[in-house]
Amino acid sequence: xxxLTATPDRVGLPGLLRHRAVGKLALLAVAAxxxxxxxxxxxxxxxWPQALTVDLxxxxxxxxxxxxxxxxxxxxxxxxxxxxxxxxxxxxRAVYLVLLAAGWAGVTAAAGLLAWRVAGVxxxxxxxxxxxxCGLLGMWVPTMQTLALMVVAVLVSVVLGxxxxxxxxxxxxxxRALRPVLDTMQVLPAFAYLLPVVLVFxxxxxxxxxxxxxxxxxxxxxxxxxxxxxxxxxxxxxVESLGTTARQRLFTxxxxxxxxxxxxxxxxxxxxxxxxxxxxxxxxxxxLGDRVYQALASVDxxxxxxxxxxxxxxxxxxxxxxxxxxxxxxxxxxxxxxYAAAATVAVAVAARLAGGLDWxxxxxxxxxxxxxxxxxxxxAHLYSGVPYVGGTADWAxxxxxxxxxxxxxxxxxxxxxxxxxxxxxxxxLIGTWRTALTAVLAMAATGVLGVWKPSLxxxxxxxxxxxxxxxxxxxxxxxxxxxxxxxxxLRPVLDVFQTMPQxxxxxxxxxxxxVGRAPAAVAAVVYALPAVVRIxxxxxxxxxxxxxxxxxxxxxxxxxxxxxxxxxxARPALLLAVNQGVVLVLAVVIIGGLVGGGALxxxxxxxxxxxxxxxxxxxxxxIVCLGLMLDRVTQPTERRAQKGA
Amino acid sequence: MPRTRTKIITALAVLGLTTGCxxxxxxxxxxxxxxxxxxxxxxxxxxxxxxxxxxxxxxxYLLQHKLGYRVDTVxxxxxxxxxxxxxxxxxxxxxxxxxxxxxKRYVEDKKxxxxxxxxxxxxHIGWYVPSYLVRQHPDITDWKNLDKYANxxxxxxxxxxxQLMDGSPSYVTNDxxxxxxxxxxxxxxxxGSEAAQITQIRQFAKEHKPFLTYWYAPQWLFKxxxxxxxxxxxxxxxxxxxxxxxxxxxxxxxxxxxxNADFDRSGGKAARFLKKFHWTTEDQNQVALMIADQKLTPxxxxxxxxxxxxxxxxxxxx
Numbered sequence: 034x035x036x037l038t039a040t041p042d043r044v045g046l047p048g049l050l051r052h053r054a055v056g057k058l059a060l061l062a063v064a065a066x067x068x069x070x071x072x073x074x075x076x077x078x079x080x081w082p083q084a085l086t087v088d089l090x091x092x093x094x095x096x097x098x099x100x101x102x103x104x105x106x107x108x109x110x111x112x113x114x115x116x117x118x119x120x121x122x123x124x125x126r127a128v129y130l131v132l133l134a135a136g137w138a139g140v141t142a143a144a145g146l147l148a149w150r151v152a153g154v155x156x157x158x159x160x161x162x163x164x165x166x167c168g169l170l171g172m173w174v175p176t177m178q179t180l181a182l183m184v185v186a187v188l189v190s191v192v193l194g195x196x197x198x199x200x201x202x203x204x205x206x207x208x209r210a211l212r213p214v215l216d217t218m219q220v221l222p223a224f225a226y227l228l229p230v231v232l233v234f235x236x237x238x239x240x241x242x243x244x245x246x247x248x249x250x251x252x253x254x255x256x257x258x259x260x261x262x263x264x265x266x267x268x269x270x271x272v273e274s275l276g277t278t279a280r281q282r283l284f285t286x287x288x289x290x291x292x293x294x295x296x297x298x299x300x301x302x303x304x305x306x307x308x309x310x311x312x313x314x315x316x317x318x319x320x321l322g323d324r325v326y327q328a329l330a331s332v333d334x335x336x337x338x339x340x341x342x343x344x345x346x347x348x349x350x351x352x353x354x355x356x357x358x359x360x361x362x363x364x365x366x367x368x369x370x371x372y373a374a375a376a377t378v379a380v381a382v383a384a385r386l387a388g389g390l391d392w393x394x395x396x397x398x399x400x401x402x403x404x405x406x407x408x409x410x411x412x413a414h415l416y417s418g419v420p421y422v423g424g425t426a427d428w429a430x431x432x433x434x435x436x437x438x439x440x441x442x443x444x445x446x447x448x449x450x451x452x453x454x455x456x457x458x459x460x461x462l463i464g465t466w467r468t469a470l471t472a473v474l475a476m477a478a479t480g481v482l483g484v485w486k487p488s489l490x491x492x493x494x495x496x497x498x499x500x501x502x503x504x505x506x507x508x509x510x511x512x513x514x515x516x517x518x519x520x521x522x523l524r525p526v527l528d529v530f531q532t533m534p535q536x537x538x539x540x541x542x543x544x545x546x547x548v549g550r551a552p553a554a555v556a557a558v559v560y561a562l563p564a565v566v567r568i569x570x571x572x573x574x575x576x577x578x579x580x581x582x583x584x585x586x587x588x589x590x591x592x593x594x595x596x597x598x599x600x601x602x603a604r605p606a607l608l609l610a611v612n613q614g615v616v617l618v619l620a621v622v623i624i625g626g627l628v629g630g631g632a633l634x635x636x637x638x639x640x641x642x643x644x645x646x647x648x649x650x651x652x653x654x655x656i657v658c659l660g661l662m663l664d665r666v667t668q669p670t671e672r673r674a675q676k677g678a
Numbered sequence: 679m680p681r682t683r684t685k686i687i688t689a690l691a692v693l694g695l696t697t698g699c700x701x702x703x704x705x706x707x708x709x710x711x712x713x714x715x716x717x718x719x720x721x722x723x724x725x726x727x728x729x730x731x732x733x734x735x736x737x738x739y740l741l742q743h744k745l746g747y748r749v750d751t752v753x754x755x756x757x758x759x760x761x762x763x764x765x766x767x768x769x770x771x772x773x774x775x776x777x778x779x780x781x782k783r784y785v786e787d788k789k790x791x792x793x794x795x796x797x798x799x800x801x802h803i804g805w806y807v808p809s810y811l812v813r814q815h816p817d818i819t820d821w822k823n824l825d826k827y828a829n830x831x832x833x834x835x836x837x838x839x840x841q842l843m844d845g846s847p848s849y850v851t852n853d854x855x856x857x858x859x860x861x862x863x864x865x866x867x868x869x870g871s872e873a874a875q876i877t878q879i880r881q882f883a884k885e886h887k888p889f890l891t892y893w894y895a896p897q898w899l900f901k902x903x904x905x906x907x908x909x910x911x912x913x914x915x916x917x918x919x920x921x922x923x924x925x926x927x928x929x930x931x932x933x934x935x936x937x938n939a940d941f942d943r944s945g946g947k948a949a950r951f952l953k954k955f956h957w958t959t960e961d962q963n964q965v966a967l968m969i970a971d972q973k974l975t976p977x978x979x980x981x982x983x984x985x986x987x988x989x990x991x992x993x994x995x996x
Binding site: 101110125126129178181229231235236237238243258314316317319325326327329333335336402403412413426430431433434438460539543547549551552625626628629630631632633638639641642643644 | 756847867870874877884928
């Protein structure tokens with residue numbers, strides 16, 4: 034968190050704020066002076082005291098066994114979970130059958146025409162091309178399976194999200210209760226959601242869909258609530274004065290006014306569901322994610338990429354189309370929709386008559402081999418013995434011995450109460466006493482769960498990776514903000530890296546950096562960079578041109594402008610970048626358990642793989658706590674006041 | 679027939695959902711992707727290692743091209759696969775390395791899983807060092823000498839100790855207990871997945887660096903990176919009963935096949951075929967090597983093997 038603590042000094046906070054910061058710290062110091070000796074005398078320093086842990090493995094194992102033994106007989110399962118599970122299976126199956134019945138031509142036509150109606154001709158062509166590319170890569174059937182799963186998951190997420198959002202948007206009390214929960218759910222790593230659903234539903238599509246829903250519904254709920262609450266009061270009063278009922282007001286004024294937020298929510302929900310599609314393959318989602326996962330087992334980066342690219346294409350297309358839909362509907366009205374529907378049916382029937390429902394086997398392009406050759410070449414030439422700079426393996430070794438090891442040793446050496454104190458100080462300086470309390474309690478919870486050491490291990494990886502991400506990301510962001518051409522070049526690269534399933538680059542990362550914590554950190558950096566770059570660029574570009582102009586007229590050099598005007602003014606954006614960076618890095622450091630990252634990520638993988646849900650759930654809970662703590666420690670107070678994402 | 683089963687379940691579920699009563703047993707649900715468009719579908723569990731992929735590739739190829747089935751494959755780890763098998767979300771596991779707890783629970787108590795005979799391949803887990811290292815230090819293959827060479831195996835991750843590399847957390851392993859009980863100056867590092875472990879082994883081998891790894895036979899990697907097993911204290915029946923006190927080598931396990939009990943009864947030709955599926959270690963390695971090293975798709979590899987071994991698989995179809 035070095036960057037964070039350094040920011041206030043460089044920026045030069047107003048006197049009042051600084052006073053408040055000093056006051057907070059003094060108060061904390063007094064509290065510490067009283068409490069620390071007490072705690073120290075009671076439980077001793079060093080690692081988390083044994084007396085303060087609760088061993089959950091026995092009861093959790095008991096619950097897990099009970100569920101397996103009673104799943105086919107207990108009423109709770111027969112009359113409740115069974116139906117949920119059935120409903121998911123049936124609806125996914127129904128969508129899948131419709132997609133298969135439409136055939137590849139029908140699906141492509143339908144998607145293209147839909148995109149044309151909501152987003153215009155260019156995106157329609159792009160959509161059709163993307164779907165055809167999925168077929169060309171030989172991934173038509175898996176793509177349809179993933180699509181079927183996604184359609185159901187997104188629909189359920191949206192319905193659930195809108196309902197929750199309506200409740201929160203119309204009632205202040207619900208809003209206050211839901212807001213922190215939703216905010217928090219958005220920052221938690223997807224991996225942590227897998228275990229509880231597996232516990233109840235077992236491996237398979239129902240579990241995958243439900244995990245996706247839990248992961249993807251919060252943004253919809255959050256943005257619906259914000260949209261409803263953000264509606265212009267004067268308009269509402271005007272509508273009210275017309276003597277409308279509450280229901281009429283909701284449907285004729287409040288919801289239409291919240292349209293932008295609703296569509297933004299839909300967009301985010303789709304994106305999150307897609308990113309979950311791959312991670313859920315660990316619990317049997319099938320489809321594209323499963324292909325990626327299987328390819329990784331045989332260290333086949335090319336095949337993993339062939340299955341990963343359709344996901345990227347789907348994500349980019351859906352992002353652009355829902356984004357464009359937010360700008361406004363095309364003219365043409367109902368007739369346009371009717372034409373589109375008729376054309377779709379015509380194409381589907383034509384394809385059916387021509388006997389071309391399945392993607393023709395000869396129309397595929399094998400990209401696996403050239404990709405693998407490229408990866409082999411890269412690893413052969415970069416791994417070690419590169420003159421002057423050393424190979425990637427050497428870097429990884431140095432990174433581990435010089436940065437990760439001391440950091441982990443340092444964190445684990447610190448007495449437990451001092452870790453809590455640092456967390457409290459950081460969270461309080463940047464937020465309110467409430468955020469500080471949440472952060473401290475979350476951190477303490479990892480100790481209570483009995484995973485203090487692995488949590489600090491994970492934390493050390495997160496801190497190291499975040500530091501690297503911020504240095505690289507902010508530097509790139511500054512470059513992008515200063516050159517339009519560079520930004521244009523960068524944009525597609527960022528798109529791809531942001532949507533590429535993390536699993537795809539885990540293996541090349543191992544080939545380059547070996548097994549251990551270093552490759553996990555590298556994968557995390559790669560994943561988090563795009564967001565950091567993007568936020569930094571945007572923040573710098575939004576700096577008031579007048580301020581820049583006056584600085585220039587005073588004869589400030591461009592470095593001076595950057596340091597003294599742009600960066601300080603972009604401070605909120607930079608803080609948001611830190612926050613996002615931390616959240617994203619944590620998500621991948623956890624997945625790093627698959628490449629030797631150890632710590633909490635490994636425990637979750639172990640729990641899933643061994644069916645030892647006790648270990649996995651405890652680790653999952655600790656990840657949740659860690660995520661909560663990191664978010665609170667890096668979440669600037671401004672974000673609460675801000676509207677939207 | 680699985681198809682009628684799905685239909686009945688569908689009908690029941692619709693009935694149940696519309697009337698709001700009746701029981702929905704979620705342990706009897708097939709995958710939503712099964713039996714689409716009237717095709718007879720078999721769902722096979724693929725474990726993450728390539729040997730298992732080879733079994734599935736060949737079984738899938740024969741089921742599709744000789745028996746006219748549609749085959750779905752799902753990658754599931756070993757223990758969750760047992761659960762999925764008992765629920766009918768997959769129909770068969772073709773290679774199991776021995777899970778006594780699960781056998782007792784699902785085969786003997788709940789009777790939701792049926793044994794389907796041996797695969798014909800015998801598996802063995804052990805500690806291995808590369809053969810080029812054995813040529814330099816012939817006595818390294820005895821566990822008693824491992825401490826002497828611990829400094830050779832040091833890495834950034836293992837700190838001051840030697841590194842013993844383990845693979846996926848889903849695999850059967852006693853290594854942590856072994857290191858402790860044999861009082862070795864080693865640290866177990868989990869690669870986290872087999873893919874990561876193989877990648878790391880190949881990088882080590884390319885540079886002829888020393889390494890000590892948890893590994894198992896049959897495995898195609900032996901053809902690419904020759905390795906020699908380190909002798910651990912010999913295995914005796916029951917010496918691995920208490921996981922915390924293990925101080926002996928791993929056993930030799932004849933690998934087993936299992937079917938979902940309903941599928942076993944009503945799976946028709948497919949179930950009969952899977953029960954007869956039986957091949958040798960060489961066969962499996964041949965296919966696995968084609969998949970993992972020559973980067974053939976599982977289907978191409980299976981076709982190649984099937985074309986050359988008609989006498990072997992003909993008897994499975996009868």
